[in-house]
Amino acid sequence: MSLRVRGMFWIGVYILLVFAPLFALLLLPTPEGRNFWLELSVALGFAGLAMMGFQFALTARFKRAAAPFGMDIVYHFHRQISLVAVLFILAHPIILFILDPANLERLNLITAGWQARAGVLSLLALLILIGTSLWRQRLKLNYEAWRTMHGLLAAFAVGAAMVHVAIVGYYVEAPWKRVLWIALPTFWIGLLLYVRLWTPVRMLRRPYRVTAVNEERGGSWTLQLQPVGHGGIRFKPGQFAWLTLWNSPFAIKEHPFSFSSSAEQAGQLAFTIKALGDFTATIKEAQPGKLAYLDGPYGAFSIDRHQAEGYVFLAGGIGITPIMSMLRTLAEREDTRPLLLFYANNSWDDVTFREELEQLSQRLNLKIIHTLDEPPEGWTGETGFINAAMLKRHLSQRFTSRDYFICGPDPMMDAVESALVEIGVPLNQIHSERYSFV
Ligand SMILES: Cc1cc2nc3c(=O)[nH]c(=O)nc-3n(C[C@H](O)[C@H](O)[C@H](O)COP(=O)(O)OP(=O)(O)OC[C@H]3O[C@@H](n4cnc5c(N)ncnc54)[C@H](O)[C@@H]3O)c2cc1C
CATH class of the missing domain: 3.40.50.80 (Nucleotide-binding domain of ferredoxin-NADP reductase (FNR) module)
Structure with a gap:
């Protein structure tokens, strides 16, 4: 299958996964006597929530799904689509406030019921998440701290939104809709487990050993790695991998680097790293024999494509x-x-x-x-x-x-x-x- 066809396939899968729950939940039986604007507000809320949930899939680094686009495009899409999702989600309460200004009282976290409280807290988490991502550098947030906060805020925002939907109860009363409503978060939690547990376990099983660290011109160091007990990585020239050096893969403290070695040498890998910040400045301290872990290869930047x-x-x-x-x-x-x-x-x-x-x-x-x-x-x-x-x-x-x-x-x-x-x-x-x- 050509890359273009594979790309179309994965875009189709994404659209289906994001919108299918919405249409399924809107199928009969739905509550009666509700006007168009109310239904639209709910629909936008559901669509926004599904988009947020599937953000976990976009950042789970599924090689097959990312291959037709390249990881940078997937991350770019992740960023842009989160803005669309937030607009959808914001539109949900705003329409309700316009329909009936008395709804504004639900913003009061002290007097509002848990249904509104969960919704408001979810939205707040989402807004902090977006703000800290858009202005991370301006806010001088350390990348690693930001990344941990990003994951926690995302899980909280989606979790609180699910609680909000469950307490409101409309649209999820029929048993099969409940099944769907349980399946969705289960899938999202599964994605989190895949990223936080399965990927690190896979990396741990395929360690690499530092064989040399050589200084290069331009304040850079070449880190040479050899696979330990496995055949190494088959990559296309120009691709990159996430490198974990000083921690266990479970710490998720990894940095992306392009392979600088030949793709014809899967058993002799090299990364050439410029000492620019906290992590990259430590490369020169790696001693031969030190274990390293890789997640890759990723990327579409290759003559082989x-x-x-x-x-x-x-x-x-x-x-x-x-x-x-x-x-x-x-x-x-x-x-x-x-x-x-x-x-x-x-x-x-x-x-x-x-x-x-x-x-x-x-x-x-x-x-x-x-x-x-x-x-x-x-x-x-x-x-x-x-x-x-x-x-x-x-x-x-x-x-x-x-x-x-x-x-x-x-x-x-x-x-x-x-x-x-x-x-x-x-x-x-x-x-x-x-x-x-x-
Ligand atoms: C696809 C790709 C390939 C790369 N290939 C190379 C390469 O071959 N050689 C090379 O020297 N550099 C490469 N980089 C850049 C390298 O990943 C960053 O310079 C490095 O992660 C910075 O980490 P630091 O802690 O030393 O710097 P810091 O000063 O702490 O961070 C500087 C900036 O780097 C980014 N950054 C920091 N930590 C991470 C992280 N864990 N993951 C992602 N980004 C982070 C953030 O934008 C941060 O603001 C590549 C980056 C990408 C995306």
């Missing part, structure tokens, strides 16, 4: 890692297609993998264009951002028959994507991996 006459890679700083994996893989496969790499860095000394890239350009049909922000004296190469003029200077006549892979800091990626579109590269030939997607 896009067959083309040739490839153009555009990397900024540590964004070279997935591209390095693709180049190393192509070299091992003795690929002869034309390859062009634009690689933007601060200075010549910062160029991660500089020497190996030079060697790869001898083994592959690869041309490398370095561009530097702070070039050394006598530098005759490119300087500054990659832009349309720079692309035109180096791309071949057949540039529209190439596929383009971009990875780097967000501003660089935005500029390069615009420049490629500006010079006429078709959108479906431009592929990006954003390290900021979480």
